[in-house]
Amino acid sequence: MRLSSKIILITGGYTGIGRAIARRCVAEGAKVMVNGLEEDRGKSLVEELGAENASAFTIDITNPQAPQKLVAETLRTYGKLDAVVNNAAFIGSSNINTTDIPLLERMFAVNTIAPLSIIQAALPHLSKVHGCVLNIGSINAWGGEPNLLGYSISKGALMTMTRNLGDSLFREYGVRVNQINPGWVLTEKEILNKEQQGMKSDWYKDIPSIFAPAGRIFTPEEIATACLYWLSDECGPVSAQVMDLEQFPVIGRNLPKSWEGSH
Template sequence: MNRFAGKVVLITGAGNGIGAAAARRFSSEGATVVLADYVKEDVEKMAASLPPERTMALFVDVSDPKAVEKMIADTVARYGRLDVMINNAGVHVVGSVLETSLEDWRRIASVNIDGVVFGAKYSLPHLIKSKGCMINTSSVSGLGGDWGAAFYCASKGAVSNLTRAMAMDHGLSGVRINAVCPSLVKTNMTKDFDAAVQEKFNERIPLGRPAQPEEVASVMAFLASDDASFINGACIPVDGGVTASDGQPKIA
């Protein structure tokens, strides 16, 4: 398929994991892809694997509004447009409110919430011009609570409801705004889970395994395509069936 030929797609957190998989997917379908990440070596290595004539790598801290504004300005200055904005950068902090520090909260809120707000604020004028779309990476933790991840759940809950509110505000301008909500995905964020923790996740996921980043990227590509032309304000679980459960244990 060549669904995104002539389109410009900007992805934050693109150096690895879901963001890198999204970069590969959109590029494979003809898009010009701008990869942004806080780890310079990761994003440059990832960009080097894609066609150079339609790939740009940027070193960006999404918690810095001026850096995000410049990221989007540089994208439009080079390519003349922006069609798809993917706010994917995120961090995770483990612990209850009592177990985690205010510094932990500031860190997770500045990346997971502020980063999406800044990305939305500075990309929307260009998306309105192109009648483009925005995709935010939320989480099943933004649809319901988790044990021992209070700050992360709060941040992803904010992303989910921000997605809904922006979809309402900007739909008449021709911009669709949706979110993907993964459960466990095999990324750098989860690679250090020990076997016992992994098995607990597998027991709760009806498909019995974590997602591959490419499986989340494929949903992003669908949401950005014309096939999703009437999908707006959706927070779509990409979770192997986790949110299908009412929470009761398996007894048979």
């Protein structure tokens, strides 16, 4: 049991990657406080994992009181806090012409500012146990796509924050801060998003190799498995690191021969 006796707070944990992380953490011996926006999904997840292993707290993490409330509820329920997983994210398409200030402010509120606020609220308690923070970023943090401008900027800021706090908090408080940057993941929301964009319902069964050399994209469960190392004591003193979870080099690629000379 790699996470035995750990108490872990997971934002955006009612669906997708967050839900997979919650399931895997419980399977490895942890107890989890899971946050999300849809009350019914939270209740269903607690029923699945067992009330002795999981609790749900439904609140928008951009609510100014959310960080303190999430930490307080975790402490009230379990008595301590060993780790925070900042997984909640706002994903939306925008480019240079459509990225207006309100959209960008919303992106930063969810993807950058709220994670920082939650870390601030959790720090006094994480420091008592030399706990850790795992931020869930995106490979788009390295530059992103033209139609993911606002999202990419916010995830780039999150990555800089991880490296900064991973150094300063570990030195002063013994709290590790790391990040994983998943590539394309097959979540239920991603399936719905692509259908709304006009793609066929089973679009994920026929993805060009340029995007998925394996012939498929990642499952949430695969991302959750990667999180175990960073949340466990096996991680040792590793801090301020960012790990890309992708099928190809984010910087520098061997493109298929069919693409040679076409770009």
